[in-house]
Amino acid sequence: MKNPIYVKIIDDIRNKISSGELRPGDDLPSETSLCDEYDTSRMTVRKGLSILSNEGYIYSVPGKGYFVKKPDYNKYVFNYDEMSNLINSVDKIELLSVDIILPDEKLAGNLQISNNKKVVMIRRLFYTEEEPVAYDIKYLLYQKGVPIVENEIENATFPEMISNRTSLYDLNKELVIYAEVPKEKTKKLLNIHDAVALFVVEEKLYDIDHKPIGLGITYFRGDYIKLHGVSK
Structure with a gap:
């Protein structure tokens, strides 16, 4: 043909x-x-x-x-899945807490809201073979009348957490990745005793109007994560 x-x-x-x-x-x-x-x-x-x-x-x-057009040699595409990467997969999730908080100045700026706007904070631990490998915090805009059901969010990915608030087809995401020395609280949660750097992924979710609806920060142990990207 x-x-x-x-x-x-x-x-x-x-x-x-x-x-x-x-x-x-x-x-x-x-x-x-x-x-x-x-x-x-x-x-x-x-x-x-x-x-x-x-x-x-x-x-x-x-x-x-x-x-x-001049080719962009600095652009890479990679898949990011907080539950699975090239060298590790999460096989257990522990829900630590679900709280309604008032944001500090930095969080309010990230979510483009005022300091008196309530936010839902969800804290979890990710495990592999009974070993804690990542400390996960999610911040969602609080919506009155939209309940947070703990047994539904315990094992949910970030987009799944907001699926009752917006269509996943209208969702836009932004990632920021960096390394960080763990704080004492995080070291205890992840059973870190040696000088192991954290691989931190900040994931921001936007609605169809490009307004922030959620912020996730996941602190991975550096020895349990590896990402791969290819140029396009």
Whole structure:
């Protein structure tokens, strides 16, 4: 079966970019020229160019046309699952507490709320083979009339915790990852006696309007987590 014309346009331009015939900053032929070259409609040409743009090969400048985009070598894609990673999986979760609190200045800033706005704080411990491997804290905006059922959140992932507040299809997430020396309280919870750095993941959840609806901070023992990313 013959491929649609827009697929041929995509393949031809992509191959020219990959081979170096078209370099970053070079302009592409106009839509009219491409219509003539491939004997097709402007709509078909635009469909092919749109897909190339979404794939990161080209970009458009209004009134000037399309240009080859410089590849972003610093962008990586990796999967993050708080319950499982390359070297470890959580097999038990202990719910430590569920409290309604008033946020401090830093937490209020992260959630973009005032200091008198109530927040639900959920604290858990993650275990692997009876060994505590991560201390997990989740902060959710308090909603009157929306109960927090402890047996439903004990083993839930962060998105699952807010599934009754917003559609998971409308959810946007942001991650910040860094290393931290553990505080005494965290060392006791994780049975840390040696100089083991923590691998900290801050996960912020946003609704469809890009308003924060939750913040999660998970403190992993550095010897129990490993992430892998690939360039795109």
